[in-house]
Amino acid sequence: xxxxxxxxxxxxxxxxTIAFHIIFPSFTIGLASFLAVCEGLWLTTRREVFRNLYLxxxxxxxxxxxxxxVSGVVMSYQLGTNWSVFSQVSAPVxxxxxxxxxxxxxxxxxxxxxxxxxxxxxxxxGLHFTSTVLVAIGTLISAFWIISANSWMQAPAGYAVLxxxxxxxxxxxxxxxNPTFPVRLAxxxxxxxxxxxxxxxxxxAWVLLRDRDQxxxxxxxxxxxxxxxxxxxxxxxxxxASGEIVRDHQPLKLAAIEAYWETRAxxxxxxxxxxxxxxxxxxxxxxxxxxxxxxxxxxxxxxxxGLDAWPREDWPVVWLVYWAFRVxxxxxxxxxxxxxxxxxxxxxxxxxxxxxxxxxxxxxAPMGFVAVIAxxxxxxxxxxxxxxxxxxxxxxxVSPVGAGQxxxxxxxxxxxxxxxxxxxxxxxxxxxxxxxxxHEEAPTQEDRAPGTPLAAAPDEEAP
Amino acid sequence: xxxxxxxxxxxxxxxxxxxxxxxxxxxxxxxxxxxxSPAERDAMMNSIAPYWDGNETWLVLGGGGLFAAFPxxxxxxxxxxxxxxxxxxxxxxxxxxxxxxxxxxxxxxKALWTAAFAGGxxxxxxxxxxxxxxxxxxxxxxxxxxxxxxxxxxxxxxLLVSAGLAAGYALLGATWVIWRSEGQLQxxxxxxxxxxxxxxxxxxAAVSLATLLVHPRIxxxxxxxxxxxxxxxxxxxxxxxxxxLAGLAVIAWGLRKGSHKGPFLGALLVFFSGFVGLAAGFFPxxxxxxVTFRQAANQDGPLAFMLVGVAILLPVxxxxxxxxxxxxxxxxxxxxGYH
Numbered sequence: 001x002x003x004x005x006x007x008x009x010x011x012x013x014x015x016x017t018i019a020f021h022i023i024f025p026s027f028t029i030g031l032a033s034f035l036a037v038c039e040g041l042w043l044t045t046r047r048e049v050f051r052n053l054y055l056x057x058x059x060x061x062x063x064x065x066x067x068x069x070v071s072g073v074v075m076s077y078q079l080g081t082n083w084s085v086f087s088q089v090s091a092p093v094x095x096x097x098x099x100x101x102x103x104x105x106x107x108x109x110x111x112x113x114x115x116x117x118x119x120x121x122x123x124x125x126g127l128h129f130t131s132t133v134l135v136a137i138g139t140l141i142s143a144f145w146i147i148s149a150n151s152w153m154q155a156p157a158g159y160a161v162l163x164x165x166x167x168x169x170x171x172x173x174x175x176x177x178n179p180t181f182p183v184r185l186a187x188x189x190x191x192x193x194x195x196x197x198x199x200x201x202x203x204x205a206w207v208l209l210r211d212r213d214q215x216x217x218x219x220x221x222x223x224x225x226x227x228x229x230x231x232x233x234x235x236x237x238x239x240x241a242s243g244e245i246v247r248d249h250q251p252l253k254l255a256a257i258e259a260y261w262e263t264r265a266x267x268x269x270x271x272x273x274x275x276x277x278x279x280x281x282x283x284x285x286x287x288x289x290x291x292x293x294x295x296x297x298x299x300x301x302x303x304x305x306g307l308d309a310w311p312r313e314d315w316p317v318v319w320l321v322y323w324a325f326r327v328x329x330x331x332x333x334x335x336x337x338x339x340x341x342x343x344x345x346x347x348x349x350x351x352x353x354x355x356x357x358x359x360x361x362x363x364x365a366p367m368g369f370v371a372v373i374a375x376x377x378x379x380x381x382x383x384x385x386x387x388x389x390x391x392x393x394x395x396x397x398v399s400p401v402g403a404g405q406x407x408x409x410x411x412x413x414x415x416x417x418x419x420x421x422x423x424x425x426x427x428x429x430x431x432x433x434x435x436x437x438x439h440e441e442a443p444t445q446e447d448r449a450p451g452t453p454l455a456a457a458p459d460e461e462a463p
Numbered sequence: 464x465x466x467x468x469x470x471x472x473x474x475x476x477x478x479x480x481x482x483x484x485x486x487x488x489x490x491x492x493x494x495x496x497x498x499x500s501p502a503e504r505d506a507m508m509n510s511i512a513p514y515w516d517g518n519e520t521w522l523v524l525g526g527g528g529l530f531a532a533f534p535x536x537x538x539x540x541x542x543x544x545x546x547x548x549x550x551x552x553x554x555x556x557x558x559x560x561x562x563x564x565x566x567x568x569x570x571x572x573k574a575l576w577t578a579a580f581a582g583g584x585x586x587x588x589x590x591x592x593x594x595x596x597x598x599x600x601x602x603x604x605x606x607x608x609x610x611x612x613x614x615x616x617x618x619x620x621x622l623l624v625s626a627g628l629a630a631g632y633a634l635l636g637a638t639w640v641i642w643r644s645e646g647q648l649q650x651x652x653x654x655x656x657x658x659x660x661x662x663x664x665x666x667x668a669a670v671s672l673a674t675l676l677v678h679p680r681i682x683x684x685x686x687x688x689x690x691x692x693x694x695x696x697x698x699x700x701x702x703x704x705x706x707x708l709a710g711l712a713v714i715a716w717g718l719r720k721g722s723h724k725g726p727f728l729g730a731l732l733v734f735f736s737g738f739v740g741l742a743a744g745f746f747p748x749x750x751x752x753x754v755t756f757r758q759a760a761n762q763d764g765p766l767a768f769m770l771v772g773v774a775i776l777l778p779v780x781x782x783x784x785x786x787x788x789x790x791x792x793x794x795x796x797x798x799x800g801y802h
Contacts (some may be wrong), residue, residue: 080530422555
């Protein structure tokens with residue numbers, strides 16, 4: 001019982017810390033690219049609006065990136081502290097993927113971030129732009145390796161089990177480019193771009209509601225609409241491809257997503273309902289018969305496995321997977337709608353002229369984050385009880401650490417993250433509420449006039 | 464090729480670089496409460512702001528590298544040093560976000576994040592000292608897994624190491640500030656360097672003696688038996704403590720002469736000698752005193768695969784890291800933030 005509690009707590013702690021962490025990369029991956037585009041446009045067109053946008057959003061980026069870094073350091077140690085058995089089993093195969101993430105992405109991002117934030121006047125415009133581009137590339141390389149490792153855990157490939165039970169890699173190419181990886185990487189990268197576009201668009205709309213002529217916000221809103229009008233429909237296609245991969249590699253996850261209780265041909269498509277794992281049925285379900293199989297891309301007479309094909313103790317928490325999936329898809333459809341509406345507004349009198357559109361954009365601003373977290377719940381809860389699918393069960397992966405220590409650290413994480421998140425959100429929202437300035441302050445790194453006594457400065461921290 | 468040995472060297476290098484680099488920026492945080500004014504604190508923070516993230520990445524490489532290259536060691540250390548590691552991570556979060564938050568907070572917010580930066584830097588340092596002390600004194604292992612208790616790391620020895628590390632980081636921080644500042648702040652930093660340097664000399668001596676007593680393997684390695692040294696064992700290792708003494712001398716000389724860079728270089732020497740001195744005590748163990756680095760090493764396949772990457776990437780990383788340090792060279796101004 002002691003061990004079971006420690007397991008539940010360790011899972012809670014991992015879920016909490018990784019859900020907190022993923023918020024920041026899913027924003028900074030897109031924002032870094034947005035900043036690179038703004039700086040590139042500033043250097044080529046010399047239009048002040050792009051310079052101001054860069055210097056405004058880089059401040060938001062700095063806060064978000066810092067929070068992403070510190071919550072990410074936690075992840076690199078938590079595998080050892082809380083999931084030591086997993087570490088030892090998986091390291092021969094996916095250890096190098098984590099090492100490559102540090103070597104190819106983290107150092108690149110961390111070093112050139114310094115230039116990006118503090119080097120505006122220290123290096124030439126070309127070098128500064130290069131630094132921004134390198135940070136943007138770094139965020140994508142980081143996504144590459146971590147999604148590769150996660151995808152390998154979802155559908156392991158390129159490995160063999162040695163007689164003593166340890167794993168060994170037989171084909172590195174097959175490990176890195178495992179079957180679910182390419183589509184999942186595309187899905188996550190597009191999700192990050194969508195999340196950023198919604199946030200940038202929503203923040204700009206907020207300023208335009210107050211001042212519809214604000215030039216930087218008008219430009220940023222148009223750029224954001226351009227982004228999500230194209231990416232949201234594309235995401236539907238990639239998301240569907242991702243679903244087909246789940247169907248082929250993790251049929252149990254698909255059964256939970258769609259609440260297929262029984263194995264049969266011609267599955268009905270469940271729209272909403274309350275899945276009940278104990279009763280093995282969905283209460284109050286609204287379902288459309290006849291379209292389940294075509295939506296999964298198979299003919300109506302193909303038999304799709306239901307949950308009854310697996311022992312009940314192997315079922316994930318069905319209602320959570322089912323609803324997280326519906327939240328994600330519902331928000332995705334809303335994003336497509338917002339994109340079409342925005343494009344139509346741009347073609348007509350301009351989005352700033354339509355207050356209802358601006359208000360909807362503000363409402364949708366945080367929805368990318370919600371969709372990302374919902375999507376990861378589908379991916380991670382849906383593959384339970386396995387941590388390495390079909391190879392290692394989550395309950396066998398946990399560290400020999402008592403419940404007392406795990407609960408103490410979990411509580412500490414909750415308190416510290418609540419403080420850090422509240423403060424970070426406050427500072428970001430304050431910046432967004434102010435909006436870009438017409439002459440957004442340039443980063444300064446000029447030398448102080450010699451002889452200016454530091455101690456003479458006013459003591460603003462005095463109570 | 465002896466892949467486990469190469470990787471042991473690489474991980475040791477990553478940890479050493481981490482201690483030296485994040486050491487000085489954590490040290491600046493430890494010294495924060497002693498600054499004369501908020502403007503002085505701003506200048507201190509600005510002197511490390513472009514670097515801290517890169518410095519901390521060596522810690523991620525240490526953790527990620529240990530996972531990838533010595534998974535058994537990673538899987539033992541995590542549970543064995545659970546609480547101090549968690550304390551370190553939480554403290555690093557608080558002081559890491561403080562770099563940005565301090566710029567955005569208004570009066571009370573700024574005061575809060577100033578305190579979080581100072582407190583987080585000190586707590587992270589003390590936690591690292593407890594990790595180090597808990598590691599050196601030995602970890603109970605059976606069948607390749609940790610079998611000790613949750614507070615095994617908490618001993619007078621680990622507390623002593625922890626205090627020593629805090630003094631050491633403060634010394635690195637103070638000498639860094641001497642190098643990167645001028646005027647009143649530099650004069651203050653010289654005073655901090657004298658004080659922390661004195662503490663380091665005393666605590667380093669205490670830790671060195673305590674380490675000889677904490678485990679018979681270490682005493683044997685240094686040829687220490689029954690209160691006397693066996694010179695045949697001690698002499699080959701004697702350059703290590705001599706290097707530390709030389710480092711302390713360089714610091715004292717640099718402080719007296721008013722040198723800008725000298726004290727920092729001396730502090731790096733002291734840390735280097737301390738690092739090698741401790742490593743000499745437990746090598747070839749990677750988990751003192753039951754698991755050697757060969758037992759804990761990953762299979763040759765992944766080690767070779769990663770080594771190809773390291774051979775290409777590490778020189779590039781060192782190159783651009785040095786370039787970033789060079790870009791932001793020179794004395795820092797109090798108002799050098801980007802706001």
